[in-house]
Amino acid sequence: MEDKVKIIEIKKSVFAANEKTADDLREELKQKGVFLLNVMSSPGSGKTTTLVELINALKDKIKIAVMEADIDSDVDALTVAKKTGVQSIQLHTGGMCHLDAEMTSQGLNGLSNLDDLDLVILENVGNLVCPAEFDTGAVTSLTILSVPEGDDKPLKYPLMYQVCSLVVINKIDVLPYFTFDVAKCKENIKMRNPNAEVIEISALKKEGIDKLADWVLKQVKNWKENK
């Protein structure tokens, strides 16, 4: 006798469960007054160097901690801790190419003084695809694009540039050696995300860090006032 088949309608987004967890986490952090900033980019764009400079510019004004997400190793967490002195923990994704809201929540629980913090920066896995699809529970996201990667990245990885509110163009000190066109890049970003702001920096030469720090401070302040 042949098995009968029954159909069960689901009609639900694959990301629905993660989005629910992310919304719950956002609400919990709002109650605590902790701003979670998600930082995304490709590997080697200078995320860690940028964060070190950003944290050093902000750490006297607000209380900060960092969560470094990587597939393996703890080099980033150690670098940030050594160069900034703020609390820094390493999250391992166990082979996965992104962090989801549940992993982020577990990471936050690993911070010793979460309630006292103003800002937690999450350095997501270096990858231009997957991290954009999984809501981490962050208030907002910024994406770093470095000059050697090319000005066409927003065209190739549209979602990454759609889900962020700021694009940081890093390594502008090497512009003379590359065919990177800043105006063209900004145009490409606007095409994908008309509301995105753009800040140009060189983390290595410490250029533009003040602008980036002001942007982050403004985000945290506005969010705290509107809660």
Added chain:
Amino acid sequence: MHELGIVFHIIKQVEEVANKNSVKEVTKVVLEIGEVSGVVPKYLHDCWKWAVENRSEHMKNCALEVISLKATSYCKDCERMYDTVKSGRICPYCQSKNTYLVTGNEVSIKHIEVKDEN
């Protein structure tokens, strides 16, 4: 790699439905994937077999079907629909940036097929 993460989330959600409905075997999962969702159906299929065999309980021989959904956007200024893949966020009729995506971003589980024990 990105599709594998998505497959894990699909398995998790389908297993929850299977448990809730006391289902012993899920034979097929039907997904709806939008054209600009960033999910590539071919890669979903590539990692599906391995994932259901190794990471599921009630889906060991489960088939996967993907229905592709077209990407369309709406322009709030000239009130027209257009093809998102061709024009992106800028309206091809009036060049306005005041547009939004209507369909095409879906990554959804439409339905599942299960063995009816009764």
